[in-house]
Amino acid sequence: MTTRILAGRPVAPVGLGCMNVAWAYGDAPSREDAVRLLRHALDSGCDHFDTANIYGNGISEEIVGEAIGDRRGAFLLATKTGILVDGPRRGIDCSPEAITASLEGSLRRLGTDHIDLFYMHRFDPKVPIADSVGAMVRAIEAGKIGAYGVSEWSCAHIREAHEVHPVAAVQTEYSLWTRNVELGVLEATRELGIALVAFSPVGRGALGGELRDVATLAEGDLRRGMPRFQGENWVRNRARIEALGALAAEAGMTTAQLALAWVLSRGAHVHAIPGTRSIAHFDQNHAAATLAASPALLERAGALLNQETVSGHRYPEVMRGTIDTEDFATPA
Numbered sequence: 001m002t003t004r005i006l007a008g009r010p011v012a013p014v015g016l017g018c019m020n021v022a023w024a025y026g027d028a029p030s031r032e033d034a035v036r037l038l039r040h041a042l043d044s045g046c047d048h049f050d051t052a053n054i055y056g057n058g059i060s061e062e063i064v065g066e067a068i069g070d071r072r073g074a075f076l077l078a079t080k081t082g083i084l085v086d087g088p089r090r091g092i093d094c095s096p097e098a099i100t101a102s103l104e105g106s107l108r109r110l111g112t113d114h115i116d117l118f119y120m121h122r123f124d125p126k127v128p129i130a131d132s133v134g135a136m137v138r139a140i141e142a143g144k145i146g147a148y149g150v151s152e153w154s155c156a157h158i159r160e161a162h163e164v165h166p167v168a169a170v171q172t173e174y175s176l177w178t179r180n181v182e183l184g185v186l187e188a189t190r191e192l193g194i195a196l197v198a199f200s201p202v203g204r205g206a207l208g209g210e211l212r213d214v215a216t217l218a219e220g221d222l223r224r225g226m227p228r229f230q231g232e233n234w235v236r237n238r239a240r241i242e243a244l245g246a247l248a249a250e251a252g253m254t255t256a257q258l259a260l261a262w263v264l265s266r267g268a269h270v271h272a273i274p275g276t277r278s279i280a281h282f283d284q285n286h287a288a289a290t291l292a293a294s295p296a297l298l299e300r301a302g303a304l305l306n307q308e309t310v311s312g313h314r315y316p317e318v319m320r321g322t323i324d325t326e327d328f329a330t331p332a
Contacts (some may be wrong), residue, residue, distance in 0.1 A: 007147040015048025017275035022056025026218030038067035052080035065111035078117035094124035096135035123324035155184035174198035183326035209255030227312030260288035
């Protein structure tokens with residue numbers, strides 16, 4: 001499998017997002033099953049694991065440390081700071097004091113003294129960028145992190161941070177049905193030599209083609225509150241996804257593999273971190289980087305599902321104010 005550079009290190013283009021093992025999409029798997037998944041992923045050649053302090057209020061970090069911490073040198077470890085969660089309330093704090101304290105907590109939960117890539121999970125307009133980046137630089141100088149990144153930042157703010165100290169990675173949602181990075185971030189990262197790490201590259205599972213009835217989602221599943229999964233939006237989106245599945249089948253791929261191949265084709269600096277709780281799904285996702293998808297197939301996929309054909313916004317109204325990445329007009 002061809003590697004791509006992330007935080008100065010060659011890694012497989014498809015990593016593993018570790019939110020699912022602790023939080024967000026219904027009931028989390030058992031600790032035993034989560035550990036088994038992560039160990040299987042590492043044994044299979046996955047060498048990029050991405051988590052965050054808010055995933056299960058630190059539980060995801062604890063599981064990552066427990067499952068694969070004893071093989072710390074075999075993978076790139078990324079985690080995030082900056083989002084505060086107090087029950088249903090959310091806030092953002094990227095002050096130097098908050099970053100420093102959060103880093104210590106993440107190191108403790110992960111059971112390590114070094115994190116390879118430490119992200120600011122969201123942009124904090126209350127704190128000067130130079131102050132936030134300064135805290136990251138001090139952590140680099142102290143040997144506690146190898147590099148820093150930002151998540152869901154606009155291209156203007158990415159450029160400003162990069163001038164203070166080089167940004168190693170920008171993480172943002174990117175998939176066939178979420179194209180916001182094409183409004184500036186994709187080109188800015190390419191120009192500046194920054195890795196672009198796509199989260200939810202399979203559309204929060206929707207582009208895997210297996211979700212049909214959103215009523216079957218667990219009560220606490222975040223997707224229940226997302227416009228694309230609701231009412232007529234989901235009916236229209238589901239029809240597009242079924243057509244995408246037919247394209248994938250023609251090429252001998254799963255729907256998720258075609259979705260991942262499309263994301264990886266957007267640039268040699270683009271990485272993908274699909275999340276899953278299933279070993280079988282992990283194996284399919286991990287293999288996506290080795291499958292040949294013709295330019296014609298990728299073009300057909302991109303024309304079928306894109307920012308103009310998707311129905312509904314990617315986030316509910318209450319969450320949109322926390323996103324700094326450029327946005328399209330709200331789809332009809």
